[in-house]
Amino acid sequence: MAAQLWLLRHGEAVPHDAKPDHDRELTARGERQSDDAGAALARLGIEFEACYTSPKVRARDTAARACRALNIEPQVAEVLADGFDADDARELLMAHEGDARVLVVGHEPSFSQVVHDLTGGRADIKKGGIAAVRMGPAPELILLLRPREIETLARGGS
Numbered sequence: 001m002a003a004q005l006w007l008l009r010h011g012e013a014v015p016h017d018a019k020p021d022h023d024r025e026l027t028a029r030g031e032r033q034s035d036d037a038g039a040a041l042a043r044l045g046i047e048f049e050a051c052y053t054s055p056k057v058r059a060r061d062t063a064a065r066a067c068r069a070l071n072i073e074p075q076v077a078e079v080l081a082d083g084f085d086a087d088d089a090r091e092l093l094m095a096h097e098g099d100a101r102v103l104v105v106g107h108e109p110s111f112s113q114v115v116h117d118l119t120g121g122r123a124d125i126k127k128g129g130i131a132a133v134r135m136g137p138a139p140e141l142i143l144l145l146r147p148r149e150i151e152t153l154a155r156g157g158s
Helices: 028-043 057-068 086-094 110-119 147-154
Strands: 004-009 050-053 101-106 130-134 140-145
Touching: 004 057, 004 086, 004 110, 028 057, 028 130, 028 147, 050 057, 057 101, 086 101, 086 110, 110 130, 110 140, 140 147
Parallel strands: 004 101, 050 101
Antiparallel strands: 004 130, 130 140
């Protein structure tokens, strides 16, 4: 089995002109999206070896809320703040066993670019959305969930 990189884009945040970018916090909707992401991943039975988060407030808060349901403690990784790329993703994964699942919480457009650079595929990762890539000789996108699908999973719908 190969390592898996799970990417959770932060939930909806206050507008860009409300605060400096680093300090923008989640809206009430963003908090729900973050809680739902953790609940959905827990319902799917996904266990993570680690969670890394951007130091920006909206990402840290998303990680903290999602990780409550996953029984892991997020760790801040400066590399997730700006310009996160496929090499950075590989480096985070190398710190873990070969078949580890690692969750990263961060931002667009970096996450979509990482998916593209690893798999050759295109992914539009919405705020509060999740993508997962199975690594290995030919990395592949194995999951892409929009917030409404995550909400359905989190709340036990079908």
